[in-house]
Amino acid sequence: MVKRVLRHSFFNERINMKIGILGFQGAFLEHEQHIRTLGHEAVDVRYTEQLEELDGIILPGGESTTIGKLLIRTGMMEPLRKKIEAGFPVWGTCAGMILLAKKLVNDSTAHLAVMDIAVRRNAYGTQIDSFDTRVLIPEVSKEPIPLVFIRAPYIEEVGEQVKVMCCLNGNIVAARQQNMLVTSFHPELTEDSAFHRYFVNMCQN
Numbered sequence: 001m002v003k004r005v006l007r008h009s010f011f012n013e014r015i016n017m018k019i020g021i022l023g024f025q026g027a028f029l030e031h032e033q034h035i036r037t038l039g040h041e042a043v044d045v046r047y048t049e050q051l052e053e054l055d056g057i058i059l060p061g062g063e064s065t066t067i068g069k070l071l072i073r074t075g076m077m078e079p080l081r082k083k084i085e086a087g088f089p090v091w092g093t094c095a096g097m098i099l100l101a102k103k104l105v106n107d108s109t110a111h112l113a114v115m116d117i118a119v120r121r122n123a124y125g126t127q128i129d130s131f132d133t134r135v136l137i138p139e140v141s142k143e144p145i146p147l148v149f150i151r152a153p154y155i156e157e158v159g160e161q162v163k164v165m166c167c168l169n170g171n172i173v174a175a176r177q178q179n180m181l182v183t184s185f186h187p188e189l190t191e192d193s194a195f196h197r198y199f200v201n202m203c204q205n
């Protein structure tokens, strides 16, 4: 409560959020750039103690099996899971989506298993099946935004609490359940900051 009050300016404008980006592997720099462009601080998260100073965390793309193993090895898996279950804002892009899913339909990777979605890993095939497209996601932006898919997963089933934000050819590629946001694609690899703005807003509320 004290933290919330202190982080508002005199005129009640929110200043300088601290957004963590899990830095074990994957697209740290690209996410950092967007967070900085929006005027907030990006923190490279590698230790459990760092979680306490953050307003939210991004789990970037990479290799979910590797990131899952590192979460266990560093002792961050359980504290992070508990924090997310208590309402800590989190956004998983691609491998990050896999880490957040309660159910993996074609894999048994160690993961956080907090969000009520069933996810298929590498659902679009291999690296050469990577692709990009533009889609209007009204909740996030007034204009169609570029979506980049790289060995991407998609969501096959969602629980009652989950809001589907974007479907592509009948597959769910973006969804939100309260404090948890997931995207199959990589907004950090495009110039459009709409998704980062959306997540920062989630962290402010």
Ligand SMILES: NC(=O)CC[C@H](N)C(=O)O
Binding pocket: 060, 061, 062, 063, 064, 065, 093, 094, 095, 096, 098, 121, 122, 150, 151, 152, 153
């Ligand atoms: N770009 C990505 O994050 C790819 C995810 C990767 N295919 C995995 O299973 O973890």
